[in-house]
Amino acid sequence: GDSVTQMEGPVTLSEEAFLTINCTYTATGYPSLFWYVQYPGEGLQLLLKATKADDKGSNKGFEATYRKETTSFHLEKGSVQVSDSAVYFCAPGSGAGGTSYGKLTFGQGTILTVHP
Amino acid sequence: SAVISQKPSRDICQRGTSLTIQCQVDSQVTMMFWYRQQPGQSLTLIATANQGSEATYESGFVIDKFPISRPNLTFSTLTVSNMSPEDSSIYLCSARGVEAFFGQGTRLTVV
Numbered sequence: 146g147d148s149v150t151q152m153e154g155p156v157t158l159s160e161e162a163f164l165t166i167n168c169t170y171t172a173t174g175y176p177s178l179f180w181y182v183q184y185p186g187e188g189l190q191l192l193l194k195a196t197k198a199d200d201k202g203s204n205k206g207f208e209a210t211y212r213k214e215t216t217s218f219h220l221e222k223g224s225v226q227v228s229d230s231a232v233y234f235c236a237p238g239s240g241a242g243g244t245s246y247g248k249l250t251f252g253q254g255t256i257l258t259v260h261p
Numbered sequence: 262s263a264v265i266s267q268k269p270s271r272d273i274c275q276r277g278t279s280l281t282i283q284c285q286v287d288s289q290v291t292m293m294f295w296y297r298q299q300p301g302q303s304l305t306l307i308a309t310a311n312q313g314s315e316a317t318y319e320s321g322f323v324i325d326k327f328p329i330s331r332p333n334l335t336f337s338t339l340t341v342s343n344m345s346p347e348d349s350s351i352y353l354c355s356a357r358g359v360e361a362f363f364g365q366g367t368r369l370t371v372v
Contacts, residue, residue: 188353188363251305
């Protein structure tokens with residue numbers, strides 16, 4: 146089955162620091178790739194996505210590029226803010242054409258804390 | 262994007278009882294999913310609910326414990342049966358189109 150290896154946390158940074166959260170995956174077929182964010186006390190929100198190789202998803206200053214050759218989808222942000230403190234989940238989604246289409250496999254989550 | 266309403270948002274239940282969680286989507290979707298997020302853990306898929314067919318359960322989850330209904334293309338329910346404290350988790354429903362949308366979750370505490 147599909148699996149995800151996500152950078153372990155917690156990650157603690159100072160404001161304006163550079164952020165990288167690594168994510169590699171194994172999946173059958175051609176998955177779409179997602180990053181989800183869970184702010185304290187809130188539900189799960191889609192942060193960004195990429196649906197094919199070399200696509201770059203971006204949102205709120207975060208970016209991730211779909212690297213098929215390395216099966217990776219690392220999350221980056223050039224300058225983090227205190228408000229970025231949250232739990233981040235990498236999740237490949239089973240691609241179309243298979244019986245498992247639509248299923249997401251979640252990484253273990255990375256807790257990010259940003260200090261002023 | 263789809264909006265998913267899930268209720269209840271939280272509940273405290275006695276062991277041995279059952280709780281039914283409802284999930285309403287504001288548009289028709291073919292596939293809906295139910296996930297569990299145990300305290301401090303990641304999300305684990307419980308089952309896939311397709312309209313007009315039986316739900317498909319993941320390894321470790323069974324229909325007797327987590328019966329699911331999917332009466333139409335906008336609604337699904339998950340029941341947590343005969344609850345024990347180990348069932349204390351956040352339960353989330355999801356609908357998948359091009360991307361997956363999530364409800365706000367149901368925070369269940371079993372005492």
